[in-house]
Amino acid sequence: MASELITEDRTRHSAKKSVGIIRHLxxxxxxxxxxxxxxxxxRIATKLIIEGDETWRRHDQIVMATMLAWFIGFMIGIGxxxxxxxxxxxxxxxHDEAMFLAGKDMGIKRYFRYTTDHKVVGIQYLILTxxxxxxxxxxxxxxxxxxxxESGGLIPPQVYNSIVGFHGLIMIIAxxxxxxxxxxxxxxxxxxxxxxxxxxxxxxxxxxxxxSILPILAATIALGGIPMGWSGYNPLADQGPLGVDSxxxxxxxxxxxxxxxxxxxxxxxxKMRARGMNWSRTPLFVFGTVASVALxxxxxxxxxxxxxxxxxxxxxGANFFxxxxxxxxxxxxxxxxxxxxxxxxxxxxxxxxxxxxxxPVFARKPLFSFNMAIVGIFGIVGLSIFVWAHHxxxxxxxxxxxxxxxxxxxLISIPTGLLFLVILGTIWRGSVxxxxxxxxxxxxxxxxxxxxxxxxxxxxxPEDAALHGSMFVTAHFHYTLMGxxxxxxxxxxxxxxxxxxGRMLDEKLGxxxxxxxxxxxxxxxxxxxxxxxEGQPRRVEAYDIIFKNGNLISTMGAYTIFIGMLIxxxxxxxxxxxxxxxxxxxWGAQTLEWMTPTPVPLENFEVLPVVTTNPxxxxxxxxxxx
Amino acid sequence: xxxxxxxxxxxEDTTKQSGNxxxxxxxxxxxQQAIRAWVxxxxxxxxxxxxxxxxxxxxxxxxxxxxxxxxxxxxxxTSVPVAAVVLAIATQTVLHNRHTGTAPPPDDNPAIETNQxxxxxxxxxxxxxxxxxxxxGLVVDNVVAEPSRAANATVVNVTGxxxxxxxxxxxxHKDTSELYLPVDQPVIFKVQxxxxxxxxxxxxxxxxxxxxxxxxxxxxxTPNKIGVFDVRCAxxxxxxxxxxxxxxxxxxxADYEKWLANQGSVEQWPAS
Numbered sequence: 001m002a003s004e005l006i007t008e009d010r011t012r013h014s015a016k017k018s019v020g021i022i023r024h025l026x027x028x029x030x031x032x033x034x035x036x037x038x039x040x041x042x043r044i045a046t047k048l049i050i051e052g053d054e055t056w057r058r059h060d061q062i063v064m065a066t067m068l069a070w071f072i073g074f075m076i077g078i079g080x081x082x083x084x085x086x087x088x089x090x091x092x093x094x095h096d097e098a099m100f101l102a103g104k105d106m107g108i109k110r111y112f113r114y115t116t117d118h119k120v121v122g123i124q125y126l127i128l129t130x131x132x133x134x135x136x137x138x139x140x141x142x143x144x145x146x147x148x149x150e151s152g153g154l155i156p157p158q159v160y161n162s163i164v165g166f167h168g169l170i171m172i173i174a175x176x177x178x179x180x181x182x183x184x185x186x187x188x189x190x191x192x193x194x195x196x197x198x199x200x201x202x203x204x205x206x207x208x209x210x211x212s213i214l215p216i217l218a219a220t221i222a223l224g225g226i227p228m229g230w231s232g233y234n235p236l237a238d239q240g241p242l243g244v245d246s247x248x249x250x251x252x253x254x255x256x257x258x259x260x261x262x263x264x265x266x267x268x269x270x271k272m273r274a275r276g277m278n279w280s281r282t283p284l285f286v287f288g289t290v291a292s293v294a295l296x297x298x299x300x301x302x303x304x305x306x307x308x309x310x311x312x313x314x315x316x317g318a319n320f321f322x323x324x325x326x327x328x329x330x331x332x333x334x335x336x337x338x339x340x341x342x343x344x345x346x347x348x349x350x351x352x353x354x355x356x357x358x359x360p361v362f363a364r365k366p367l368f369s370f371n372m373a374i375v376g377i378f379g380i381v382g383l384s385i386f387v388w389a390h391h392x393x394x395x396x397x398x399x400x401x402x403x404x405x406x407x408x409x410x411l412i413s414i415p416t417g418l419l420f421l422v423i424l425g426t427i428w429r430g431s432v433x434x435x436x437x438x439x440x441x442x443x444x445x446x447x448x449x450x451x452x453x454x455x456x457x458x459x460x461x462p463e464d465a466a467l468h469g470s471m472f473v474t475a476h477f478h479y480t481l482m483g484x485x486x487x488x489x490x491x492x493x494x495x496x497x498x499x500x501x502g503r504m505l506d507e508k509l510g511x512x513x514x515x516x517x518x519x520x521x522x523x524x525x526x527x528x529x530x531x532x533x534e535g536q537p538r539r540v541e542a543y544d545i546i547f548k549n550g551n552l553i554s555t556m557g558a559y560t561i562f563i564g565m566l567i568x569x570x571x572x573x574x575x576x577x578x579x580x581x582x583x584x585x586x587w588g589a590q591t592l593e594w595m596t597p598t599p600v601p602l603e604n605f606e607v608l609p610v611v612t613t614n615p616x617x618x619x620x621x622x623x624x625x626x
Numbered sequence: 627x628x629x630x631x632x633x634x635x636x637x638e639d640t641t642k643q644s645g646n647x648x649x650x651x652x653x654x655x656x657x658q659q660a661i662r663a664w665v666x667x668x669x670x671x672x673x674x675x676x677x678x679x680x681x682x683x684x685x686x687x688x689x690x691x692x693x694x695x696x697x698x699x700x701x702x703x704t705s706v707p708v709a710a711v712v713l714a715i716a717t718q719t720v721l722h723n724r725h726t727g728t729a730p731p732p733d734d735n736p737a738i739e740t741n742q743x744x745x746x747x748x749x750x751x752x753x754x755x756x757x758x759x760x761x762x763g764l765v766v767d768n769v770v771a772e773p774s775r776a777a778n779a780t781v782v783n784v785t786g787x788x789x790x791x792x793x794x795x796x797x798x799h800k801d802t803s804e805l806y807l808p809v810d811q812p813v814i815f816k817v818q819x820x821x822x823x824x825x826x827x828x829x830x831x832x833x834x835x836x837x838x839x840x841x842x843x844x845x846x847x848t849p850n851k852i853g854v855f856d857v858r859c860a861x862x863x864x865x866x867x868x869x870x871x872x873x874x875x876x877x878x879x880a881d882y883e884k885w886l887a888n889q890g891s892v893e894q895w896p897a898s
Contacts, residue, residue, distance in 0.1 A: 157868065227864065329823050406760065410756050411756060432719050542869065616739075619733045
């Protein structure tokens, strides 16, 4: 609604006039209201909930009530409920308030408010993603430091298990939002020629929901950690300390946030494309982002459900997953992996389409077989819903299903192969303009082929019986999520950095970082493949001395990655502050986001564009869309 | 290489006879470069795999593990030519078509938007590979299940609990903390847990099955080598998960009978 109002009247308004309570709400008030409500509810709950036989349940109930109070207080304090409340009582936000929410003429402050402008949300997501990767990376260094010491055992097991759980959880959240968050919000609406997202307030909501879970995540440290790992397997999670309640809350709120973001991005891409932009003229990045968030829509509610059930088990003895009283661990495993495998593609598809968006620009050729890319993306989306039980071959749940799940899993190699064909066909006989984003294209090809092939090994039932639960699996999924996923995201960052910040990302530091990260990555995970083949289990804090060398190699590689990443961080910070000024279209690309000035004005376009061709017209001698 | 041929067709002079196409295509400079890169990658990857992977994998003490290893190598060698195509095209383009500088390269490349033959070839080959993988998987899955169907199989009850394994021999009413198995004799493991989920894994025999509370799961194997091997827990099960391991002693049938009859503690048994 905000965007409509803005479109109607584009003259300058003073933001100071007739802006109600929203004026006073920001991150500070959110934290204060959240903390106050949390403390109050904690006091009341401690008084009200009577101590019974099962005191541990009482603690779970109190902790959960406190977290819920924090969450509600935070959302009230940030102003998420102002609009809905006004609407409920019969009066919507007025024009000045809508303009205020969009962050008009507000400078840096708008980043700490419930701002609806998609570009602000995109930058907020970018900062959050970087912060999460930093924390997750530090945790990874702790893991590798422990394992680099001969046969491990530096860090006590309870702490180590929680570190592994945190690393997993934070990295999963970071990788899920790393492209759809920053670039899906900032770039996608401009790319389709829209003035904002379809639901600007939902956009702000999805971001601030994520922020609200950060203190809950941090509280986990004081509550005993999450020693059951990020997968939260029951009945182990049922046994776990109060930190598991934090984990449950984190997942539930994250699922809501991703559903909100997913509905918003999908609607935006469906309804708000520029005139003339029919599906065959829509950039691939739009398809991929929509495919990713649309896949998350059925997947994450299942995860949320499993966590709600887990919370009921812990707080009220519901015993959904407790075999002692008729519950089933297999039920949890099924629910988890019904989310868990689509989630892999939720992460991967945006990375691959970002790379596909980059490839034609830097190869100066049309995207090869646009249709095959579409079929590849949606083939993966469709199949990925039917492959979850390949994580359960050795669970003993339903051995008769192993064959069918092996079939569906191996079928995924066909649409995945199409994505390779599209990228290879585009670079073949093209120019290779070796700027930073293009380096990521090559790194993704190299890593993704290894990640894909090792995935095929693991899809084979007898092979999986030998390798499941070993470091081989850990190395495999790091190759897909990090080698392909994160590499794609770094390519996207280098590519869209000039549009988002108005400055070029430092090429020299970027290159140093690129090579350190990629070489370090290869070393780390080859060491891990080796110890996995040899028989080292995952998630162990100590290991047999025979695995010493492989682990040492992995640790050295991991340090190299970390140094590389720090250099990238330095490059991002210095370039953002005083990098070389970028023009509106430094790469000579053809998608719409490069047709608007940099920095992008509040409503993106002076005049809404009309699209006549697809955006990959390189070398085609005719009139192009722009 | 078929792929490259197909990729190159569009934008080329198509007046030539189709019979000549292949040879004229193969003599093209970029194709030659790509072929050389392909050979380089295929030989390098194949050679590295041949030299190193067999030594990296755990020693084999059962036919199941032999199959695991041969499957790994078969899939590896199948993947090498495919991966080499990807890497060859990447290598050729980056070595020979590189454009450096701060301005975008000129728009003078062939504007190939698609190529029907390349698409068909790619889909057919990847589908064929997929069918191969599936058939291979189903066949070997059937072979590794053989011990579970053996009429004369020994049964061992395996119980996981935080953080030890207990083995029960129902025929001899015997409980041990280390596993003893007769060589060349099919064994069926009936696995369960007393608390959380564990995974029973005999590393050198290539078998693994989860231990669940309240459920009995089964796996089976025929050990074919006398020696001492490793049992590890492969499912995170809490504090001492990393230490939840024990040993398997595979011994001759005569020694096994002697051990079954012996009522003494397992520590009296000398390591094989």
